[in-house]
Amino acid sequence: MSDARFDVLTIGNAIVDIISSTEDDFLINEKIIKGAMNLIDAERAEHLYSVMGPAIEASGGSAGNTAVGVASLGGNAAYIGKICDDPLGKIFTHDIRASGVAYDTKPLENEPPTARSFIFVTPDSERSMNTYLGACMELGPDDVEEDKIAQSKITYFEGYLWDPPRAKDAIRQAADIAHANGRQAAITLSDPFCVDRFRREFLELMRSGTVDIIFANEMEILSLYETSSLQSAIDAVRNDCALAAVTRSEHGSLAITRENTVEVEAHPIDKLVDTTGAGDLYASGFLYGLTHDFELIDCARLGGLAAAEVIQHVGPRPQMSLKQLMSQEGY
Amino acid sequence: MSDARFDVLTIGNAIVDIISSTEDDFLINEKIIKGAMNLIDAERAEHLYSVMGPAIEASGGSAGNTAVGVASLGGNAAYIGKICDDPLGKIFTHDIRASGVAYDTKPLENEPPTARSFIFVTPDSERSMNTYLGACMELGPDDVEEDKIAQSKITYFEGYLWDPPRAKDAIRQAADIAHANGRQAAITLSDPFCVDRFRREFLELMRSGTVDIIFANEMEILSLYETSSLQSAIDAVRNDCALAAVTRSEHGSLAITRENTVEVEAHPIDKLVDTTGAGDLYASGFLYGLTHDFELIDCARLGGLAAAEVIQHVGPRPQMSLKQLMSQEGY
Numbered sequence: 001m002s003d004a005r006f007d008v009l010t011i012g013n014a015i016v017d018i019i020s021s022t023e024d025d026f027l028i029n030e031k032i033i034k035g036a037m038n039l040i041d042a043e044r045a046e047h048l049y050s051v052m053g054p055a056i057e058a059s060g061g062s063a064g065n066t067a068v069g070v071a072s073l074g075g076n077a078a079y080i081g082k083i084c085d086d087p088l089g090k091i092f093t094h095d096i097r098a099s100g101v102a103y104d105t106k107p108l109e110n111e112p113p114t115a116r117s118f119i120f121v122t123p124d125s126e127r128s129m130n131t132y133l134g135a136c137m138e139l140g141p142d143d144v145e146e147d148k149i150a151q152s153k154i155t156y157f158e159g160y161l162w163d164p165p166r167a168k169d170a171i172r173q174a175a176d177i178a179h180a181n182g183r184q185a186a187i188t189l190s191d192p193f194c195v196d197r198f199r200r201e202f203l204e205l206m207r208s209g210t211v212d213i214i215f216a217n218e219m220e221i222l223s224l225y226e227t228s229s230l231q232s233a234i235d236a237v238r239n240d241c242a243l244a245a246v247t248r249s250e251h252g253s254l255a256i257t258r259e260n261t262v263e264v265e266a267h268p269i270d271k272l273v274d275t276t277g278a279g280d281l282y283a284s285g286f287l288y289g290l291t292h293d294f295e296l297i298d299c300a301r302l303g304g305l306a307a308a309e310v311i312q313h314v315g316p317r318p319q320m321s322l323k324q325l326m327s328q329e330g331y
Numbered sequence: 332m333s334d335a336r337f338d339v340l341t342i343g344n345a346i347v348d349i350i351s352s353t354e355d356d357f358l359i360n361e362k363i364i365k366g367a368m369n370l371i372d373a374e375r376a377e378h379l380y381s382v383m384g385p386a387i388e389a390s391g392g393s394a395g396n397t398a399v400g401v402a403s404l405g406g407n408a409a410y411i412g413k414i415c416d417d418p419l420g421k422i423f424t425h426d427i428r429a430s431g432v433a434y435d436t437k438p439l440e441n442e443p444p445t446a447r448s449f450i451f452v453t454p455d456s457e458r459s460m461n462t463y464l465g466a467c468m469e470l471g472p473d474d475v476e477e478d479k480i481a482q483s484k485i486t487y488f489e490g491y492l493w494d495p496p497r498a499k500d501a502i503r504q505a506a507d508i509a510h511a512n513g514r515q516a517a518i519t520l521s522d523p524f525c526v527d528r529f530r531r532e533f534l535e536l537m538r539s540g541t542v543d544i545i546f547a548n549e550m551e552i553l554s555l556y557e558t559s560s561l562q563s564a565i566d567a568v569r570n571d572c573a574l575a576a577v578t579r580s581e582h583g584s585l586a587i588t589r590e591n592t593v594e595v596e597a598h599p600i601d602k603l604v605d606t607t608g609a610g611d612l613y614a615s616g617f618l619y620g621l622t623h624d625f626e627l628i629d630c631a632r633l634g635g636l637a638a639a640e641v642i643q644h645v646g647p648r649p650q651m652s653l654k655q656l657m658s659q660e661g662y
Contacts, residue, residue, distance in 0.1 A: 020429075021650065021651070049425060052425075052429060053429045053430070054390065054399070054425075054426040054427075054429045054430045054648065055422075055425070055426060055429075056387055056388065056389040056646055057387065057388035057389070057422065058387040058388070059385070068385070086418070087417070087418040087419065088418065091386075091388065094380060094383075094385075094386070095385040095386060096385075098351075098383060098384045098385045098386075099384070099385045313644070313645065314644065314645070314646075314650065315387055315645075317385065319352065319645065320352070
């Protein structure tokens with residue numbers, strides 16, 4: 001395997017988050033599935049904004065957050081995701097580039113507009129997302145940058161990409177390029193409802209070797225195998241994939257290989273504020289570790305460390321240098 | 332005095348904040364005056380954004396933050412400030428209305444665009460602002476809503492309004508309407524450099540009785556009287572104005588009348604994160620107290636309580652209900 005220009009390249013829906021606090025009653029009245037990513041159309045987006053409280057705006061998008069996390073840890077990261085050349089698109093581009101991530105996806109010139117997700121954070125700090133995909137619907141094989149993927153140790157993408165019509169073709173193509181260059185491909189299952197929509201495809205990606213590594217939280221892996229037993233899911237994923245990282249919120253995480261299960265505790269926190277980006281930043285830490293030849297247990301710990309930073313403030317990306325945090329922890 | 336529809340109406344530059352963390356070296360290299368509000372033009376705005384790190388966006392503007400704080404405390408608040416009908420303007424309008432503030436200033440249809448302030452937060456949590464005024468330059472006497480001012484117990488405006496060319500005319504008109512209706516007028520001195528630009532005008536506003544109440548921090552009141560002695564400034568302001576509220580960061584604040592000086596300690600905090608909005612929210616608490624017949628010492632304490640909330644997170648407006656905080660403190 002030749003030297004890699006990038007540790008991690010991620011592909012995902014490029015989204016600006018619009019984040020507000022709310023009470024649980026609001027979610028019930030608006031029929032928003034709590035904790036999930038709810039897909040919405042333009043009309044629903046307008047309605048939700050009209051009833052939303054005061055908000056802050058921050059660049060987000062699951063795989064974009066992960067790329068930024070890798071860069072914040074000191075790794076080399078690249079990103080592919082579709083925006084429109086409009087004010088939110090300019091904000092998205094500014095933020096990801098200013099974070100040190102290589103980002104050159106050609107923006108749409110007119111419409112649909114840059115994607116936005118209306119995120120409601122309830123008093124328990126859980127986030128419920130309502131995503132208008134806009135420009136992300138146009139991501140396709142033309143956006144796959146072969147040279148960057150060939151030069152990335154790991155290409156990582158979101159299960160959410162099965163929602164837009166042609167992104168999955170881009171993903172299969174990207175995984176083929178990665179493997180042809182002796183690299184690895186990874187997927188995050190994204191969301192339990194996303195798993196429910198695309199279970200057959202996700203299992204096929206794993207069983208065909210199109211992906212080498214999967215990231216999932218407990219609900220997602222249970223949904224994948226349609227079981228309520230975590231042990232059954234662990235036994236099953238071990239047969240389907242070379243490496244699985246399973247996050248369990250305050251119960252820590254698991255790294256599962258064909259032969260072993262490594263378990264780590266959650267990183268301690270002072271105050272839980274907003275869980276947005278927790279899984280994305282966990283993946284940052286884990287991928288940084290993997291691409292720097294860390295032991296699996298340290299990959300999982302580093303994932304927990306990065307996740308702990310992002311859940312202690314509003315917004316889905318780190319507000320302080322993860323490299324500095326990592327070094328304070330002795331890495 | 333007839334019943335008032337609003338406790339407080341505020342007038343100011345309507346601004347969306349673009350907030351990022353940086354090191355002190357960056358401020359030096361970019362010749363940004365630390366802790367101050369630096370006025371910038373469109374070209375400089377483009378340059379600063381190009382060299383700024385990843386940011387978050389949040390509605391701001393000093394007097395806008397104060398109106399939102401009053402509403403968050405449970406008061407009735409209104410706001411006057413100029414935006415353009417563009418995406419940032421839509422965000423500004425959404426946020427202030429969603430906060431419960433009456434806001435009906437007619438937006439510009441084309442340009443200049445909605446104002447933005449590039450805010451750099453250094454490791455000591457101090458904020459340094461770089462403001463492109465854009466649409467705010469067009470605020471003028473036509474924007475003064477006589478009915479709302481007549482129905483507001485206190486009309487409060489920013490010293491920053493002396494920067495745009497015609498806003499000061501709007502302010503004098505607003506103060507006249509307030510007094511003709513038996514109401515009060517208040518000003519915040521905004522920034523020590525702003526005081527330096529408009530010292531003569533600000534003193535004239537006070538000595539002529541155009542304003543009844545002034546808000547200032549220690550540096551601003553020292554700048555106003557061109558002294559390095561706080562006691563001299565206190566003695567002077569007592570002669571020039573019926574009531575002055577002077578904030579002193581971690582040293583608490585003072586309420587100064589013709590006869591007395593009331594001193595309160597700073598409200599305790601867990602962790603200082605970003606001082607943006609500290610003075611604005613202090614004014615919210617103080618004004619809420621004044622318009623609800625609180626003792627001066629409680630006005631100052633309530634100011635400190637509101638300021639303490641806003642400096643413990645990124646962004647210039649409260650992220651939790653100040654009414655709830657106030658009630659936890661026994662008010």
